[in-house]
Amino acid sequence: MNRKNDQVNDVILQTAAVIIFFIIIVFSINLFFAGHYSPGGGFIGGLMTAAALVLLLLAFDSKTLANVLPFDYRKMTALGLAIALLTSLHSIFWGRPFLTHAYDKFDLPLLGEQTLHTAIAFDLGVYLVVIGVTMTIIQTIGESE
Amino acid sequence: MLDIIIYVALAILVLAMLGMLYRVVKGPTTADRVIALDSIGIGLISVVSLLSILLDTTMFFEVILLLGILAFIGTVAFSKFLERGEIIQHDRNNDL
Numbered sequence: 001m002n003r004k005n006d007q008v009n010d011v012i013l014q015t016a017a018v019i020i021f022f023i024i025i026v027f028s029i030n031l032f033f034a035g036h037y038s039p040g041g042g043f044i045g046g047l048m049t050a051a052a053l054v055l056l057l058l059a060f061d062s063k064t065l066a067n068v069l070p071f072d073y074r075k076m077t078a079l080g081l082a083i084a085l086l087t088s089l090h091s092i093f094w095g096r097p098f099l100t101h102a103y104d105k106f107d108l109p110l111l112g113e114q115t116l117h118t119a120i121a122f123d124l125g126v127y128l129v130v131i132g133v134t135m136t137i138i139q140t141i142g143e144s145e
Numbered sequence: 146m147l148d149i150i151i152y153v154a155l156a157i158l159v160l161a162m163l164g165m166l167y168r169v170v171k172g173p174t175t176a177d178r179v180i181a182l183d184s185i186g187i188g189l190i191s192v193v194s195l196l197s198i199l200l201d202t203t204m205f206f207e208v209i210l211l212l213g214i215l216a217f218i219g220t221v222a223f224s225k226f227l228e229r230g231e232i233i234q235h236d237r238n239n240d241l
Contacts, residue, residue, distance in 0.1 A: 020217070039207050044207075048214070054222075057233050063236045
């Protein structure tokens with residue numbers, strides 16, 4: 001068990017982790033955008049993104065992850081809360097109650113006519129908060145010696 | 146007819162998962178238990194897919210992929226703990 005000073009070789013784990021990371025990220029984005037019409041949403045999408053980041057933490061180390069993806073997860077939590085609060089507040093300025101959502105049809109350049117709903121912005125806030133809180137917990141526990 | 150086949154397959158899967166559960170309880174080393182828990186996760190994927198045929202719904206497909214990812218990450222985390230003694234290292238190349 002005392003192999004801490006040896007140069008360990010994790011070629012299979014690291015190669016597999018880099019490929020599986022992108023599969024999990026794409027799956028989590030699919031879960032996030034599918035949330036309106038089918039199972040999914042901001043919570044499980046954020047948890048899956050955090051799981052992809054945890055897979056990178058397992059295959060590499062926290063220093064490498066901080067170099068590759070330099071996010072401050074506490075600021076990410078704050079940003080998610082701010083997005084959720086702003087999308088809840090915007091209806092007040094139109095004379096509607098708090099948390100009233102709105103939607104409209106837009107003609108997007110590549111995607112054609114799509115219905116955009118402000119609930120997706122609220123869900124983006126949930127997504128960012130879930131990633132931020134999960135990664136803060138895991139990194140805080142992992143870093144302590 | 147298809148229902149009967151699915152019920153038989155579910156019964157066989159439950160028996161297989163009971164066998165894996167025996168290995169989790171009895172297994173002499175920790176590695177036996179980790180492998181058995183991983184196989185229970187895979188068996189759970191099969192149960193969920195058979196149930197989604199039985200209930201005639203596509204709403205469980207996310208659960209199937211989710212269980213596969215979670216079983217993989219959990220097994221990797223446990224094997225890293227068995228191998229290194231710590232799960233998340235701070236600096237892999239010059240440790241401590």
